Amino acid sequence: MENQIFAIESTFYKSLVIKGDELWLSQNKVTDLEKFETAIQKTGMMKSAYAYPLSAISEISFNEASESVKLKYQDEKEKQKKLKISFGDKGLSNQFGQFLGDKLGMTKSQQQEGQIKPLLLNVFYLILAIGGTIFLAAMDDTNQLTDSGSRRSRNKGAFLKLIVDTIGQTGVIIIGTLISLYLIYQLYKRFTNPANEVVYQ
Numbered sequence: 001m002e003n004q005i006f007a008i009e010s011t012f013y014k015s016l017v018i019k020g021d022e023l024w025l026s027q028n029k030v031t032d033l034e035k036f037e038t039a040i041q042k043t044g045m046m047k048s049a050y051a052y053p054l055s056a057i058s059e060i061s062f063n064e065a066s067e068s069v070k071l072k073y074q075d076e077k078e079k080q081k082k083l084k085i086s087f088g089d090k091g092l093s094n095q096f097g098q099f100l101g102d103k104l105g106m107t108k109s110q111q112q113e114g115q116i117k118p119l120l121l122n123v124f125y126l127i128l129a130i131g132g133t134i135f136l137a138a139m140d141d142t143n144q145l146t147d148s149g150s151r152r153s154r155n156k157g158a159f160l161k162l163i164v165d166t167i168g169q170t171g172v173i174i175i176g177t178l179i180s181l182y183l184i185y186q187l188y189k190r191f192t193n194p195a196n197e198v199v200y201q
Contacts (some may be wrong), residue, residue, distance in 0.1 A: 001097045005030060009086040015049075016085065018100070022051045054104055058201070062097040065195035066090060069097045094198075099199030110196045122187040129183055133176025136164055 002018045015026040017036060026049035030036045039049035052073060056080060058080075059072035077080050087093045101108060129164040164172055 001034065001096060005033065005036065006087060006092075006096070009088065010084055013083075013085070018054070018103075019051075023049050023053050023054055023057070024049065026050075034100065034147055054100075057104060058101070058102075058198040060097050060106065061198065062093055063195050063197050064090070067093050069093050069100075077157050097198065097200070106200035106201070108198065108200050109134075110198045112194050112196055114123065126180060126183045126187060129176060129180045133172060136169075136176070136190045139164070 003017055006016045008014060008016045012027055013025040014028055015024075015030040015036070017024045017033065019033075019037075024036055024040060026036060026039060028048050030039065030049070036049060040051050042048070049153075050076075054107075056075070056183070057071055057073045060069065063067040067088055067090045068084055071083045071085065073081055073083065085093075085096075087096065167175065
């Protein structure tokens, strides 16, 4: 996984690469290693990429069912920081966490997650799916979706209006039911097969 640029999501960063004994992070989407290195070498207001020594990382943690990895590290001012990195793929996040933990020679520990937290999260998504289906299926005038709110919300409403107008109320009910059944299956699967919480220290 070294020398490979990953597109990530975090509070500040969009790109990541493990380069030698450093972790490179950029606030921009970068696809070229040379450009990444050039951005790291910049200073002042133009600086958008940073290199952190891997030795500054004290803990790596991730849930095997999650798409993200959490890092604890010490910054240049010797302050403890936390960084949550989402890869958008649970297999990739697991692979990254394990690779980094092994590379740093950290001790691995794991325990089974509690069932309540993931259960509540999946129930929340299920309620949203059912509520959204009922709301859209019962709507007499889809123009309501684009009548108010910010420009961004109106754009989302226009996209939703297009879908509802295209497939109709019956289509909304069918798709909403399929989504709800899938979420029920995922809820049952997660509840009966809890994932592991993995920590490297």
